[in-house]
Amino acid sequence: MARTMRIRRSPVRRAGESAYGLLLVGRNVLLIGVVLLLMTAGVWSSWNTAQHVMLTKGRERGTVTIARCDAETCTGSFAPAGGGGTERPKVSIDKSVTHKTGERLLVAVKPGTDEVVRTGWAGILYAWVPFAGALLLSALVLAGGLRMRRTAWVVGLLGVVQLGVTFVLL
Numbered sequence: 001m002a003r004t005m006r007i008r009r010s011p012v013r014r015a016g017e018s019a020y021g022l023l024l025v026g027r028n029v030l031l032i033g034v035v036l037l038l039m040t041a042g043v044w045s046s047w048n049t050a051q052h053v054m055l056t057k058g059r060e061r062g063t064v065t066i067a068r069c070d071a072e073t074c075t076g077s078f079a080p081a082g083g084g085g086t087e088r089p090k091v092s093i094d095k096s097v098t099h100k101t102g103e104r105l106l107v108a109v110k111p112g113t114d115e116v117v118r119t120g121w122a123g124i125l126y127a128w129v130p131f132a133g134a135l136l137l138s139a140l141v142l143a144g145g146l147r148m149r150r151t152a153w154v155v156g157l158l159g160v161v162q163l164g165v166t167f168v169l170l
Helices: 011-054 120-127 129-144 149-169
Strands: 061-069 073-080 088-094 104-109 116-118
Touching (some): 011 116, 061 088, 088 104, 088 116, 104 120, 116 120, 120 149
Antiparallel strands (some): 061 104, 104 116
């Protein structure tokens, strides 16, 4: 017959263990909230441009020919595609999606502005760059704070791959 020994702990020790456990749960909940906040901020920031790139139905689409570039933006003339929209002598686009003057890019016009965004795979991936940054930051929180190293590697690698493919396509 096996006898089990029961260890009696004092009420103070049990309360201390419970408080420490509660602190650990609270820390994990807080860090999960930080990860979710980072991801939400990345999606929110990316969606500002991505909606114009991905949901092009009913928007003016066409090509822009880059005429000149400043420090942050490039300008050029817009020619609508398929007969929809109006020709515009001067539209602006972010300089990071162009390479040189004279280049022709497929674009969509942001409604109510003279700003255009690049369409196609390059434009879609460029629009989601803030989300890729959020993935990288979340990977650090997952690995360092939550000790979820495998998940952090996957999340971090997804961010790096997205940034790498964007760099290659642009």
